[in-house]
Amino acid sequence: xxxxxxxxxxxxxxADAEIARRVAEKCALPHFSAGFVADxxxxxxxxxxxxxxxxxxxxxxxxxxxxxKTAIERRLEAALGVKKVVWIPGLRGEDITDGHPDxxxxxxxxxxxxxxxxxxxxxxxxxxxREAIAILGAAQDARGRRLEIVxxxxxxxxxxxxxTDQFAASYIGYHxxxxxxxxxxxxxxxxxxEARETLSRLHPGREVIQLDVDRICEGGG
Numbered sequence: 001x002x003x004x005x006x007x008x009x010x011x012x013x014x015a016d017a018e019i020a021r022r023v024a025e026k027c028a029l030p031h032f033s034a035g036f037v038a039d040x041x042x043x044x045x046x047x048x049x050x051x052x053x054x055x056x057x058x059x060x061x062x063x064x065x066x067x068x069k070t071a072i073e074r075r076l077e078a079a080l081g082v083k084k085v086v087w088i089p090g091l092r093g094e095d096i097t098d099g100h101p102d103x104x105x106x107x108x109x110x111x112x113x114x115x116x117x118x119x120x121x122x123x124x125x126x127x128x129x130r131e132a133i134a135i136l137g138a139a140q141d142a143r144g145r146r147l148e149i150v151x152x153x154x155x156x157x158x159x160x161x162x163x164t165d166q167f168a169a170s171y172i173g174y175h176x177x178x179x180x181x182x183x184x185x186x187x188x189x190x191x192x193x194e195a196r197e198t199l200s201r202l203h204p205g206r207e208v209i210q211l212d213v214d215r216i217c218e219g220g221g
Contacts, residue, residue, distance in 0.1 A: 001031060002038040007096045008062030034079040036072055037063040041100035041221075043076075046110040049083035049142030051076060054090025056099040084142035088132040094124065095166065096220050104132040106172045108202045111145045116172045119156040119191065152198045155188040162214055168221035171195040176203065184217065185210035 001020035006013030024031035036058070044052040058064060058072050067075075073085045090099030097103070103125075105115045115133045118126045137149050155169055174183035181203050185192040192210060200208045 001033050002040070003033065003036070004039060005037050005063060007039055008060065008098060010062075010096055032079070035075045036067060036079075039097060039100065041097060041102050043080070044101045044105065044107055045080070045082065046107045046141060048110045049081070050086065050107075050110070051080065051082040051084070052086045052088065052101050052105060052107070052113075052136070054088050054099050054101050054104075056090030056092040057097060057101070060092060060098060062098075082142070084140075086136065086139045086141075088135050089128065090132075091125065091128045095168075099128065101132075102172065103168070103170060104129050104172075105136060105149075106174075108150070110143070111141060112148045112150065112202070114150045114152065114172055114199070114202060116152055116154050116170055118154045150198065150202060152195055153191065155186040155191040155195075157186075157188045159187040159214060163218050166218065166220045167214075168217045170221070171199070173217075173221050174199065176206070179206060181206045181208045183208060183210055184213045186214070187212075 004013060004017050006016070021031050038058060042053055042057040055069070059067070059069055064072060069087065076082060076085055088101065088104065090101070092098050105113050108114050113136055115129065115136070117129050120126070133149055133151060136147050139147050141147060152171065154171065158164070158167070158169060169186055171183060174181055181199060183196065183199060196208055196210055
């Protein structure tokens with residue numbers, strides 16, 4: 001139970017925060033508190049002991065007041081069984097998540113990470129993504145491997161009816177499922193095609209489906 005608190009008390013969350021406990025009760029399973037507050041999107045793991053997260057999402061007073069990096073890292077290790085935590089700075093206060101790691105990077109498989117740079121240098125998200133790529137490129141995972149980073153670019157344009165205040169225009173907001181991978185397309189034909197080709201190459205054997213999910217992205221992803 002990650003003690004979800006509405007992305008740092010930005011939204012009502014009383015019912016959401018009960019989900020983990022109620023599912024455990026329904027399934028007659030033990031219920032464990034992680035000992036820290038986190039959103040699901042704050043955690044990106046490789047399945048072999050390595051976790052990527054952002055300082056901006058976890059080392060922040062609206063979620064974990066009084067806990068420093070060392071304390072949170074120990075709790076991540078205890079709760080999730082990970083052996084190595086790789087921290088990237090992220091971005092505080094620029095979106096509802098305070099800069100989830102999946103705004104920047106995703107594990108493709110152990111040892112391989114796909115990262116996304118915005119199509120244009122906005123001096124903010126672009127710099128944060130570039131910093132994340134540099135840190136991960138120099139990092140080792142829990143098994144001592146240097147991470148391979150595959151970089152792709154975000155869309156250069158969106159559909160004309162898109163409301164952009166909270167729009168999450170990221171191809172790496174994809175969902176891998178049994179035999180498939182569902183990813184967004186944004187109406188930028190060249191960028192959409194290139195992103196699909198990249199993710200298809202990185203996920204051999206999966207059928208890649210692109211969907212118009214603009215209405216979801218308008219809500220932040």
